[in-house]
Amino acid sequence: MSAPKRVGQHTIQFANPPVIVATASVVGPKEGEGPLGNTFDMVIDDSYFGEETWEKAERKMLEEAVKMVIAKAQLKPRDIDFLLAGDLLNQTISANYAARTLGIPFLGLYGACSTMYEGMALAAILIDGGFAHHVVAACSSHYDTAERQYRFPTEQGVQRPPTAQWTVTGAGAVLMAPAGNGPRITHATIGRVLDVGIKDPNDMGSAMAPAAVDTIVRHFQDTGRGPIDYDLIITGDLGRVGHEIATKLLGEQKYDVSKNYSDCGILIYDHERQDTHAGGSGCACSAVVFAGHLMGKLNEGRYKRILGVGTGALLSTTATQQGESIPGIGHGVVIEKLG
Amino acid sequence: MSAPKRVGQHTIQFANPPVIVATASVVGPKEGEGPLGNTFDMVIDDSYFGEETWEKAERKMLEEAVKMVIAKAQLKPRDIDFLLAGDLLNQTISANYAARTLGIPFLGLYGACSTMYEGMALAAILIDGGFAHHVVAACSSHYDTAERQYRFPTEQGVQRPPTAQWTVTGAGAVLMAPAGNGPRITHATIGRVLDVGIKDPNDMGSAMAPAAVDTIVRHFQDTGRGPIDYDLIITGDLGRVGHEIATKLLGEQKYDVSKNYSDCGILIYDHERQDTHAGGSGCACSAVVFAGHLMGKLNEGRYKRILGVGTGALLSTTATQQGESIPGIGHGVVIEKLG
Numbered sequence: 001m002s003a004p005k006r007v008g009q010h011t012i013q014f015a016n017p018p019v020i021v022a023t024a025s026v027v028g029p030k031e032g033e034g035p036l037g038n039t040f041d042m043v044i045d046d047s048y049f050g051e052e053t054w055e056k057a058e059r060k061m062l063e064e065a066v067k068m069v070i071a072k073a074q075l076k077p078r079d080i081d082f083l084l085a086g087d088l089l090n091q092t093i094s095a096n097y098a099a100r101t102l103g104i105p106f107l108g109l110y111g112a113c114s115t116m117y118e119g120m121a122l123a124a125i126l127i128d129g130g131f132a133h134h135v136v137a138a139c140s141s142h143y144d145t146a147e148r149q150y151r152f153p154t155e156q157g158v159q160r161p162p163t164a165q166w167t168v169t170g171a172g173a174v175l176m177a178p179a180g181n182g183p184r185i186t187h188a189t190i191g192r193v194l195d196v197g198i199k200d201p202n203d204m205g206s207a208m209a210p211a212a213v214d215t216i217v218r219h220f221q222d223t224g225r226g227p228i229d230y231d232l233i234i235t236g237d238l239g240r241v242g243h244e245i246a247t248k249l250l251g252e253q254k255y256d257v258s259k260n261y262s263d264c265g266i267l268i269y270d271h272e273r274q275d276t277h278a279g280g281s282g283c284a285c286s287a288v289v290f291a292g293h294l295m296g297k298l299n300e301g302r303y304k305r306i307l308g309v310g311t312g313a314l315l316s317t318t319a320t321q322q323g324e325s326i327p328g329i330g331h332g333v334v335i336e337k338l339g
Numbered sequence: 340m341s342a343p344k345r346v347g348q349h350t351i352q353f354a355n356p357p358v359i360v361a362t363a364s365v366v367g368p369k370e371g372e373g374p375l376g377n378t379f380d381m382v383i384d385d386s387y388f389g390e391e392t393w394e395k396a397e398r399k400m401l402e403e404a405v406k407m408v409i410a411k412a413q414l415k416p417r418d419i420d421f422l423l424a425g426d427l428l429n430q431t432i433s434a435n436y437a438a439r440t441l442g443i444p445f446l447g448l449y450g451a452c453s454t455m456y457e458g459m460a461l462a463a464i465l466i467d468g469g470f471a472h473h474v475v476a477a478c479s480s481h482y483d484t485a486e487r488q489y490r491f492p493t494e495q496g497v498q499r500p501p502t503a504q505w506t507v508t509g510a511g512a513v514l515m516a517p518a519g520n521g522p523r524i525t526h527a528t529i530g531r532v533l534d535v536g537i538k539d540p541n542d543m544g545s546a547m548a549p550a551a552v553d554t555i556v557r558h559f560q561d562t563g564r565g566p567i568d569y570d571l572i573i574t575g576d577l578g579r580v581g582h583e584i585a586t587k588l589l590g591e592q593k594y595d596v597s598k599n600y601s602d603c604g605i606l607i608y609d610h611e612r613q614d615t616h617a618g619g620s621g622c623a624c625s626a627v628v629f630a631g632h633l634m635g636k637l638n639e640g641r642y643k644r645i646l647g648v649g650t651g652a653l654l655s656t657t658a659t660q661q662g663e664s665i666p667g668i669g670h671g672v673v674i675e676k677l678g
Contacts, residue, residue, distance in 0.1 A: 003466075003469055003470055005468070005469040006471075010420075052661075055658070081342065090429040090657060091429070091657075093655045093657060096666060097532075100533070100666045106531060107448075108449040109446075109447065109448060111447050122446070122461070125468055125470055128468065129464055130342055131345065131351050131468065190445070191444065193436075193445055314430060314432075314435040315430065317429070318428065319436070327436065327439045
């Protein structure tokens, strides 16, 4: 027996697909200089954003993105029923302290770099379920706060291997409502935690690709759809390494995604010019690419239907020190521009 | 304009209140020796639970609690639509790795010690919204993993001040469905992040009490109810210090809770005998007291209607080192045994 708003074994099908009324994005200088630079709402001049620490800068970016998305929708913070947010820092401090500033009822999430899509799925659930009229989902990441916490302080100048990805400095926010003119969230396929035994924190793409593929395949099985039904299938931050693995794994299951599968971590930087190795990563990677580039293409009518899969590497230095490998997760959301 | 399933400004009122079909609890030796010892499903002999590290022990407790709640409901993991879980450890590793073992579609939460109530609210939303038939909400904490991460490794034997609380070693799980015989979740009031400037990681009760009070007052205002409408109002882990502050703050707002307000952190240990200072804390505190003691009293008919408020101190060593104070949050859920 299945719940009413479901299709297949694992996929939610919204009865009245919630509308993405507005999105907002704030990014760092490097992201501003990248190929998608002109799609972001705000590019900050330096990675401190006028603050004393990178952590405070990250929080400020998140606050700015949320304030901006609310203003774009011509609303006030008190009009927002729920804020769903998370980030990569221990105890998700960017989200917690931003929620303190904003004063909106707050549901804290931890999905590593999949957080934006976890938040969008839950925001759509809150709205389609009749529990809210306006929900904001948001997240942030910052190159220097992430490197310091997960790998080495950037001041040390440790050499990075080719499989390493570059954590996006930025914050993205999405505001949803039951009605309006924007693109709609029609389906969500929530991820399972998968682990293929990767132990290298500089190879997140390999750790996450199988989880993304698991979600995409379950989504296709549940909906009876295939790659041809989407203008674009886009993962969050697999980068070049993970994108290649995901393409291969999907091919092995007879899903040919060679024509319409991309990854936000590949799009956000110029591989030749920006020295970002395997590509972008971090919560903000899929968040700002969605809020800027993809939202623009949906509103222009260039894309009618996208399957976005936010990907997260559930990396922990404590677990790694205790001999654990790095599991991954991928949350899928279908965004459609109707009419 | 308000969404259909809401009452007042901030409170969700479920249309078909989801049923708590089963609960499960696993606790450590100290909790087993406490006054609620005989209400828990499993008391482990030593805090390593047969594992090499406390972190792995915590994860195993969480896995056991989830497996147990599913078995009690005579279901299999594949019957569960979503697992909602979180814990106190960096990157919520207990939840992530437990989700890897269990293979259930997973939504990771971070609400510090409020996680159980955040999860119960979201589980009820998923079910009442028509998105799921069976949802498990769960969380864990462990005295030694929490002390090591937030304060001092326990091996150091640092003296604890009287305001300090004792992190509960344990894990709790709640399984919900649209129908059945158990108590039902009728309302949820989601917390806002509040901060009154507490900077001492050994005084969490003072940091959390104002956020709990904010949620309780908003709940009363939204529903037109008061303390008299509840057999019990119970906070998660304010302990003795926070309970006293919350009682005083509610009194100042003309809500007399002197007769029916308690706190899980007070109930779980014997203050005279167990040397736990201000009382219990941690994600597992409200989780196992709910899964064991409160569920028992609800099923016996001793309590007909409870307002439970899971409380979280959004403590972070990184933020504290950067001069920040400790914000708090409280998520309220009404549990009612009808008929």
